[in-house]
Amino acid sequence: MNPTLRMASLLRIFVVVLTAACLTPPAARAQLQIQITSGVNNPVPIAIVPFAEAPTDGTDVAAVVQHDLVGSGRFSELPRDKMPATPTSAADVRFADWKAAGSDYVVVGQVVPVAGGQLAVDFNLLNDLTGQSIARQRFVGSTSALRNAAHRVSDVIYQAITGIRGAFATRIAYIAVVGEGADERFQLVVADADGYNQHLILESRFPLMSPAWSPDGQWLSYVSFENHLSAVYVQRVLTGERTRVSMRAGINGAPAWSPDGKKLALTLSGSSGHPEIYVLDLATQHLTRITDSPSINTEANWSPDGRSIYFTSDRAGEPQIYRCAATPGSNPERITFTDEYNAGPHVSPDGKLLAMVTRDDSGSYRIAVQNLVTGDFRVLTPGRLDQSPSFAPNGATIMYAARPGRAEAGILATISVDGLTGLSLKPTQGEVRDPAWGPFIQ
Amino acid sequence: MSVVLHGSLIALLALGWWHFRQTAPAPSLPINATVVDARTLKGLGTASRPSPQPKAPPRAQPQQPPPAPVEGPPPPTPDEIAMREQAAKEEAEHEALAEKAEQAREAQRKAAQAAAAEQAAQAQKAEEAQAAAEASKLAAAKKAAAKLAAKKKLAQERKLAEEKKLAAQQAAAERAARVADLQQSLREDEQASVASGALASWQSEITSRIQNAWIRPPTAQPGIKCVLNVGLVPGGSVTSVSIGDCNGDDAVRQSIQTAVYNAAPLPPPPDGIPFPRQLIITFQPTH
Numbered sequence: 001m002n003p004t005l006r007m008a009s010l011l012r013i014f015v016v017v018l019t020a021a022c023l024t025p026p027a028a029r030a031q032l033q034i035q036i037t038s039g040v041n042n043p044v045p046i047a048i049v050p051f052a053e054a055p056t057d058g059t060d061v062a063a064v065v066q067h068d069l070v071g072s073g074r075f076s077e078l079p080r081d082k083m084p085a086t087p088t089s090a091a092d093v094r095f096a097d098w099k100a101a102g103s104d105y106v107v108v109g110q111v112v113p114v115a116g117g118q119l120a121v122d123f124n125l126l127n128d129l130t131g132q133s134i135a136r137q138r139f140v141g142s143t144s145a146l147r148n149a150a151h152r153v154s155d156v157i158y159q160a161i162t163g164i165r166g167a168f169a170t171r172i173a174y175i176a177v178v179g180e181g182a183d184e185r186f187q188l189v190v191a192d193a194d195g196y197n198q199h200l201i202l203e204s205r206f207p208l209m210s211p212a213w214s215p216d217g218q219w220l221s222y223v224s225f226e227n228h229l230s231a232v233y234v235q236r237v238l239t240g241e242r243t244r245v246s247m248r249a250g251i252n253g254a255p256a257w258s259p260d261g262k263k264l265a266l267t268l269s270g271s272s273g274h275p276e277i278y279v280l281d282l283a284t285q286h287l288t289r290i291t292d293s294p295s296i297n298t299e300a301n302w303s304p305d306g307r308s309i310y311f312t313s314d315r316a317g318e319p320q321i322y323r324c325a326a327t328p329g330s331n332p333e334r335i336t337f338t339d340e341y342n343a344g345p346h347v348s349p350d351g352k353l354l355a356m357v358t359r360d361d362s363g364s365y366r367i368a369v370q371n372l373v374t375g376d377f378r379v380l381t382p383g384r385l386d387q388s389p390s391f392a393p394n395g396a397t398i399m400y401a402a403r404p405g406r407a408e409a410g411i412l413a414t415i416s417v418d419g420l421t422g423l424s425l426k427p428t429q430g431e432v433r434d435p436a437w438g439p440f441i442q
Numbered sequence: 443m444s445v446v447l448h449g450s451l452i453a454l455l456a457l458g459w460w461h462f463r464q465t466a467p468a469p470s471l472p473i474n475a476t477v478v479d480a481r482t483l484k485g486l487g488t489a490s491r492p493s494p495q496p497k498a499p500p501r502a503q504p505q506q507p508p509p510a511p512v513e514g515p516p517p518p519t520p521d522e523i524a525m526r527e528q529a530a531k532e533e534a535e536h537e538a539l540a541e542k543a544e545q546a547r548e549a550q551r552k553a554a555q556a557a558a559a560e561q562a563a564q565a566q567k568a569e570e571a572q573a574a575a576e577a578s579k580l581a582a583a584k585k586a587a588a589k590l591a592a593k594k595k596l597a598q599e600r601k602l603a604e605e606k607k608l609a610a611q612q613a614a615a616e617r618a619a620r621v622a623d624l625q626q627s628l629r630e631d632e633q634a635s636v637a638s639g640a641l642a643s644w645q646s647e648i649t650s651r652i653q654n655a656w657i658r659p660p661t662a663q664p665g666i667k668c669v670l671n672v673g674l675v676p677g678g679s680v681t682s683v684s685i686g687d688c689n690g691d692d693a694v695r696q697s698i699q700t701a702v703y704n705a706a707p708l709p710p711p712p713d714g715i716p717f718p719r720q721l722i723i724t725f726q727p728t729h
Contacts, residue, residue, distance in 0.1 A: 044657050164661065
């Protein structure tokens with residue numbers, strides 16, 4: 001054998017030994033390295049076992065929780081008829097049975113009466129596979145607040161498993177139109193995020209429009225056409241006390257709270273006739289004009305940092321969404337380019353997504369989101385006449401008004417931001433429109 | 443080449459541009475000239491111009507042949523003839539005498555020649571004999587030398603053949619060794635690749651099982667890296683999962699543990715590889 005060959009074979013032996021050394025750690029192949037770089041987007045299978053009953057108003061806490069979680073699109077439920085047992089405390093859970101039934105997590109709990117005629121909701125979230133308790137908590141409240149307690153349970157479970165703060169125990173405001181002809185009434189309603197627990201805030205013979213939540217959730221601003229003149233009001237939700245903040249000549253519309261809650265962006269046409277965006281300082285009543293163009297400029301929405309305002313303008317012919325500084329004199333930058341019609345901007349709480357109404361080629365109005373970082377544009381809803389998108393405070397879901405059929409009344413619906421899970425809210429009487437999703441409740 | 447092409451292209455462009463310039467609104471072309479008085483041109487013109495009536499070249503004259511030259515001497519006189527006869531007689535006598543002497547000299551010379559010839563013949567004979575002897579001697583020597591050379595050559599050829607044979611044998615041996623070596627290495631490689639291929643496919647089977655079982659929470663974004671230490675028993679059941687380094691939140695931690703339990707029992711390893719007692723799984727989403 002010549003020296004080069006010998007060298008080569010020696011090298012090969014060395015390499016083989018080296019490879020073997022890499023593949024075989026000291027403990028003689030007792031250990032294996034695996035790299036996981038991707039996963040699946042499936043809903044998490046979860047079993048919400050009916051809670052131990054206490055004398056209640058008939059609220060099924062487990063059912064409310066299940067409805068919340070499954071409606072978010074991130075969970076799939078184990079139906080009650082497939083449950084291997086009905087334990088109400090962790091000690092009674094035989095994990096192997098639940099694992100065999102196909103659930104990764106199981107939730108058990110009780111509703112128990114506590115001092116002062118109140119009820120306590122105890123729950124325990126368990127991982128069937130590890131056998132560990134992930135979250136357990138007690139919520140105490142009045143009998144009438146049982147649904148709210150259930151939403152709080154949902155929030156905790158949602159965050160424990162998705163890592164995102166739950167937004168089930170939040171409220172929405174919307175406009176309902178009831179009655180016909182001379183009996184037609186416009187209502188400003190506040191309800192739980194799932195549409196239940198409705199409270200009438202204001203009723204009027206004149207149109208009500210565009211409710212908007214203050215960042216602290218204490219106030220609502222809206223447009224009222226009392227006496228056929230448009231005006232913008234600010235109203236305390238709990239007490240009903242209200243203040244008219246703008247009743248200038250022409251249009252007074254589309255209020256939007258600044259993130260610090262100190263200002264309102266408004267659409268005012270003044271005497272010139274073409275609507276412009278203004279910012280009203282609520283403490284000083286000082287009014288600042290933001291846009292200045294001989295076109296329609298409306299539907300202001302603040303960026304979460306309060307520095308920019310997104311708005312709809314037809315300065316290029318068809319309505320499109322623009323962004324400008326929240327101070328006068330900046331040159332608005334066009335944001336949407338995908339369809340011929342994009343309106344009603346609503347920025348996500350993290351400032352990365354812009355929800356809007358887009359009109360597709362078939363003339364259908366649908367909710368779309370545009371990624372403000374990448375420009376990626378996605379239509380989320382089936383459409384026909386979808387309007388007024390509003391982000392949940394956790395940014396995971398968008399609520400909007402829909403009119404599925406020409407003859408049908410408007411309803412409220414939600415869609416997950418990935419467009420995969422949609423849900424219609426509890427049917428209400430009359431027509432509902434203009435939903436506004438409120439902030440987290442502290 | 444490209445320079446030429448570029449150059450010509452530029453030239454074409456320039457021409458085109460120039461042409462365009464020229465054919466475009468027809469600007470008054472500048473005339474690059476100096477105005478000069480016509481009178482000053484008169485003298486210059488006659489001097490520089492060729493004569494209007496040039497002289498015809500002289501005609502060539504035909505040449506006359508030269509007169510033929512006179513040859514031969516003049517004819518002789520009678521006196522001259524008589525004198526010539528007398529002289530001829532005297533000359534004949536003289537010639538006869540001379541001829542006699544010449545004949546004698548010739549005989550003498552012939553005799554000498556014959557003697558010399560004989561001497562030469564004898565010498566030649568001796569010489570030839572000697573040469574023949576020498577030639578035979580030389581031939582013998584030559585023969586002996588040739589014989590020796592042939593012998594030598596043969597020996598050398600034998601030696602060369604021997605060497606060649608040896609070299610061939612050695613080369614064959616080396617070739618055989620190399621082939622054996624190659625075959626051996628091929629066998630080793632094949633075994634290794636079969637083993638590593640089986641190992642790799644087993645690993646990828648485990649990987650895909652866990653990836654399919656991992657319901658990624660929204661917070662499991664690129665930048666998240668979590669190491670799980672998984673205890674196994676033969677049969678592939680997971681006996682323990684402990685989280686090592688992990689920058690993920692509780693939801694990520696829950697999700698990866700759940701994924702590993704849901705992926706179990708893990709497939710058995712290929713033949714000859716013992717079931718690992720420990721699995722180190724790194725969760726590191728890339729997108």
